[in-house]
Amino acid sequence: MTRERPAPLVPTATYRLQLQPAFPFAAAAAAVPYLASLGVSHLHLSPVLQAVPGSAHGYDVVDHARVRDELGGEEGLRALARTAHEHGLGLIADIVPNHMAMAPRHNRALWEVLREGPKSPYARWFDIDWEAQGGQLLVPVLGGPLGDVIGDLRVDGDVLRYHDHVFPLREGTEDLPLPQLLDAQWYRPVWWRLARTELNYRRFFSISELIGVRVEDPEVFDATHGLILKLLDEGVLDGLRVDHPDGLADPDAYLRRLHEASGGRWTVVEKILSDGEHLPPSWPVAGTTGYDALRHIDGLFADPAGADELLAAYRRFAAPQTDRGGDWAATARRAAYSVLTHELAAEVDRLTRVAHRACAGSSEPALRDRAPWALRTALQELLVRLRVYRPYTSVDASSVITEQAAEQAKQAFLVPEEGGAVDVVRDLLLGRYGDGPDQVELRARFAQTASALRAKSVEDTAFYRYVPLLSATEVGGEPGAPAVSPADFHAYCARVQRDWPATGTVVSTHDTKRSADVRAALAVLTECPERWAELLDTVTRADEGAPDAQLAWAAWQTVFGLGPADPERVREALLKHVREAGLYTSWTEQEPPYEEAVAAFVAAGPCGVPGERITAFREELAEHIRANVLGTALVQLTMPGVPDVYQGTEAEYRALVDPDNRRPVSFPPADPGDKGALTAAALRLRRKRPEVFGTSATYEPLTAEGPAADHCLAFARSGQAVTAVTRLSRRLAQSGGWRDTVLALPPGRWADAQDPAREFAGHTRVSELFERLPVALLERVAE
Incomplete structure (x- = not known):
């Protein structure tokens, strides 16, 4: 008999811990009493499954059937769960369905594929194009062309060694001379530079050390999710964060299968929404991990006019040396072309082969006589013009691969008739030529390539230019328009509360390029x-x-x-x-x-x-930076959604891009300061009054009145809690301060959550509300 699963539980707040050999399960357990006292309901754990030894992040999984030994193994995880439960906390785990480590000596499934080839029962696990490269899987590990390094390759019994790399030998080939032995394998070690153009397996973005996994195959899904589902079923874990679903062949189908298999547990997905894009409404998830919230929160504290002036100053400062990086749209577009023709050249080659096969093998006359180069150009031009990460089967693809984009793409062709390849490719991608195997594969690979392109060209290139x-x-940001108006922020929050009330919200993560407190300081520059x-x-x-x-x-x-x-x-x-x-x-x-x-x-x-x-x-500018730091924290902790607090960020936390932001932190922080006290107050209020902030809560914008009204951002939650923060405080000081600006509180008497002796009612002078801090969290205490 199957044990009845408990009803899915929505966290009130999560706390992200970066597990690594220097911070294993035992260290996390030691921090539990403090984290419970902070006010969170769940610990959010980075990946817990077996990873490459020494990995500082855990996203390079090698075995889905084992909890990572370096962290304490399955018993260590279960011990952490017991300690967490004793203190009223649950566990959320980060899972990685898209890829595994390309490390044969540690990845048994991959080892068997290298040894047995496409007939291996594990061959279906990996997204390998066996029709390319003469049926050999390219392994880009050599330090130079084979002729230069062949002396470093040696046979040792039934394995092939190259420095720290170890590969299995195909049965019966171990006695062959080395050149013939290499030709006889199901794989081919090659110069690492060949990965750019010759690779014949799908990878994570352009990272050849991470090989794509085919979780669209039900057997592969079951094999790679069995342990996680068991830990959920046994109550060790309570929910999931899904890493990079955009890399999957069919995220819609995957998430439906995961929802059913997990019993509908609270699950958020690392889906990066572009500006104006909404999460597919059919996805059976609680929402995103929260980068869309980050963009809206950050935007509140950026002055739009000042951002424009800063851009003009930057152009004057940098223009004499480069014409790149002064216009956001142009910068992103150039980066996309560069990534497609360099880092993702192998992916575009495979996509082109699939498109040509779909055309050449069709009985449709409109698809015939399409040269591979024309199909490649059409694919590239459409990819560059996508304004989101990828299309989905549950969303009308014509809204993503637009007619306008197609018309623009045709301009890349000197002969107008050859530009017809764009219409052909677009129609194939929109499913207008049926659902044959080639058409389905083309749509899936186009979407996967699109997500890799967006990540590499925008996040990892244009953001640095x-x-x-x-x-x-x-x-998730929009560098060309960094500011968000209070009206747009309120509209966003109302939509989240209506459509995705249990979604995640974040302001700092293990992947943010700068922590929230560093960004809060930088935002002040838009005011001066x-x-x-x-x-x-x-x-x-x-x-x-x-x-x-x-x-x-x-x-x-x-x-x-x-x-x-x-x-x-x-x-x-x-x-x-x-x-x-x-x-x-x-x-x-x-x-x-x-x-x-x-x-x-x-x-x-x-x-x-x-x-x-x-x-x-x-x-x-310290007081203005402080206003942004506290305002950012309080807005995230009290807006619609489930806030995720990144390790150490309850106190002021200044970190740069990884690995700087993945360093172990101390518990409790040495000096929590005003931010620490504010964070604890907000988290404890959420825990005490979950109905005020949860899925059935309400969100009501509050509008200040007076000469400095635009500098006060305020909202009420369920008529029982009020958040008020100062925005653009330097501009405020320059204009004369709050003066007689007032905030009309909802009916009742309201106490400061950090200082209950301070009570307010009705039309409250903002200068009094912010007398102690530039922010205020109020709780209703009487009718």
Whole structure:
């Protein structure tokens, strides 16, 4: 008999822990009493399944049937669950359905595929194109062309070794001479640079070390989800975060299968919504992991006019050296073309082969006589013009692959008749030529390639090229329009409460390029763009060592956001910055002289004597930064949705891009400060009054009245809690402060959640409300 599952439980708030060998299950268990006292309802764990040894993140899974040994194994996880339950906490786990580590020595399923080839029972697990490369799976691990490194390859019994890499040998081939032995395998070790153009397996974005998994196959789904589902069924886990569903062949079908298999447990998906895009309404999930909330929260604290002035100042500062990075749309478009023709060239090749097969094998005359080069061009031009990550089977694809985009794509063809390939490809993608195997595969691979392109070209390239305001270059953000008006924010919250009331919300994660507190500081620059431009003129005159103006602007902003700088952290972040940007150096074509110039500039400039002026300017703006930090925190913790608090961010937390933001933190924080007290107050109120913030709650915008009304953002939850925060506080101070601005509170008497002796009612002077802090959380205490 099947044990009856408990009803799905919606968390009141989650707390994200980055598990790693330096912070295993036992360390998480030791933090449980503190985290329970903080007020969260669930711990949100990074991936817990067996990963590559030493992995600092766990997204490189090698065995879905084992809990990671380095974290304490399954018993360690169960012990953590028992400790959490004793303190009233549950566990949410991060799962990785899209990919596994391309590490045969650790990945048994992959090992068997390399040994037995396409006949292996595990061959269906991986998205491999066996028709390409002569039926051999390319393994891009060699340090140079085979002829240069063949002396480093050696046979050791029934395995092939290359430095730290170990591969199985096909039965009966171990005694062959090495060249013939290599030809006889189901795989072919090749120079790592061939991954760009020759690879014949789907990977995660352009990361060859992560191989795509075919969870659309029911048997593969069952094999890769069995342990997680068992832990859910036994009450060890209570919910799931799904990593990167956009990489899957059919996210709609996958999420339906997961929903059914998990008994409808609370599940959020790492779906990045582009500006104006909505989550597919048919998805059986609680919502997203919260990057859409991050974009709306951050936007509240950016001044639109100041952002435009900052952009103009950036163009004056950087334009003499580069025409790239001064226009967001153009920057993103150039990055997309570059990624398609370089990092994703192998993926485009495979997509083109599928499209050509769909055309050549069709009986439809309209599909005939389409050259591969024309189909490739059509595919590329349509991909570049997508404004979202990918189309879905449950959403009308014509709203994503638009007619307007198709007309623009035709301009890439010199001969108009050849531009007809665009219509052919679009019609195939819209399902107008049926649902044959080639058509279905084309739609799936186009969508998968689209999501990889968006991630690589926008998140990992354009965000590092377009740097007028670094806080706006965040996942899910819209750098070309960083500000969000209060009216738009309220509309967003009302929609979330109506459609996705249990969705996740975040402001800092293990993937954010800058923590919320760093971004909160940077947003203040939109309130004083002229001062920032003047300051940069001063510091750049004091130090002319910047290798390029674009990098200099980003470096000075990095130090401003971070505060008193650790040179090593800044140097590592900026080296990653220039490699991701790919303008003067990159991960695969590094230019040591340029990178050495970057490091020297960071040490002498932003982290040297000139940088002290940046630090002094930051101190001058400290009260305004504080207003943004506290405002960001309180809005996230009380708006519709389930807030996820990233480790250490209950106190002020300044971190740069990974791995800087994945360092272990201390529990409790040494100095929680005002942010820590505010966070605890909000979380405890949510735990005490879940109905006020939950799925049946209400959201009501509150409007201030008076000369500074636009600087007060306020809302009520279920008529029982009120959030009020200060926005654009420097502009507020310049205009004369709050003066007689008032906020009309809903009926009843209201107490400050942090200082209950402070009570308010009716039309309350905002200056009194914000007398102690630039934010206020109120709880209704009487009719």
